[in-house]
Amino acid sequence: MDTHLINELKHISNSMFNKNYFGVFHGSISAKITLNSFIINKKESILDEVNKDDFIELDCNTEKDYRWKDASTDVDIHQAIYSNLLNAKYISYTMPPYATAYSLNHDIVVAKDYYGLTLLDTVHIYDPKGFKDWENRAADEISQYLKNNSNHLLLIKGFGLISYDRDLTEMVKKVAILENSCRLLTINSLN
Numbered sequence: 761m762d763t764h765l766i767n768e769l770k771h772i773s774n775s776m777f778n779k780n781y782f783g784v785f786h787g788s789i790s791a792k793i794t795l796n797s798f799i800i801n802k803k804e805s806i807l808d809e810v811n812k813d814d815f816i817e818l819d820c821n822t823e824k825d826y827r828w829k830d831a832s833t834d835v836d837i838h839q840a841i842y843s844n845l846l847n848a849k850y851i852s853y854t855m856p857p858y859a860t861a862y863s864l865n866h867d868i869v870v871a872k873d874y875y876g877l878t879l880l881d882t883v884h885i886y887d888p889k890g891f892k893d894w895e896n897r898a899a900d901e902i903s904q905y906l907k908n909n910s911n912h913l914l915l916i917k918g919f920g921l922i923s924y925d926r927d928l929t930e931m932v933k934k935v936a937i938l939e940n941s942c943r944l945l946t947i948n949s950l951n
Contacts, residue, residue, distance in 0.1 A: 777808035781854035788832035840903035848924040855920035856939035863917045876941030
């Protein structure tokens with residue numbers, strides 16, 4: 761695996777963990793390395809101190825072998841996005857607390873702060889309409905939604921945030937801006 765890429769993912773993963781976007785055993789981050797392969801964190805990885813051994817390389821064109829079972833539980837979501845969105849180079853699944861909490865009672869995030877308004881404007885909140893079979897539906901529904909919308913963020917009611925981009929820093933910046941916008945909207949609603 762590319763040492764520079766691992767170091768980038770390690771740095772970003774640590775930052776996102778420290779911001780509480782990743783939990784101890786939830787969240788995932790991946791990077792496409794060829795047209796048909798990507799690396800993703802392993803299932804048991806704690807994302808504040810990842811290293812090369814915490815990532816696994818997977819090929820989308822081969823039969824799913826034992827490595828797929830070692831990968832993050834979100835691996836099917838990442839694979840579906842990479843297969844359907846050629847411009848996806850990096851993907852993350854995070855659960856930023858303010859954005860996730862905001863999703864529970866709203867259908868749309870209408871940012872009112874400068875950065876949220878200028879860089880995101882509005883973010884629609886996807887309602888999975890129940891979690892009983894969400895694990896079976898998530899990969900298809902998420903990839904189809906992202907394929908049919910130009911926004912690189914998908915905030916899912918009560919589930920968290922899926923984001924992708926061609927640039928790792930841009931992806932993380934959008935996650936941070938959305939979380940900050942939701943935090944400000946929540947604080948403002950208390951007045």
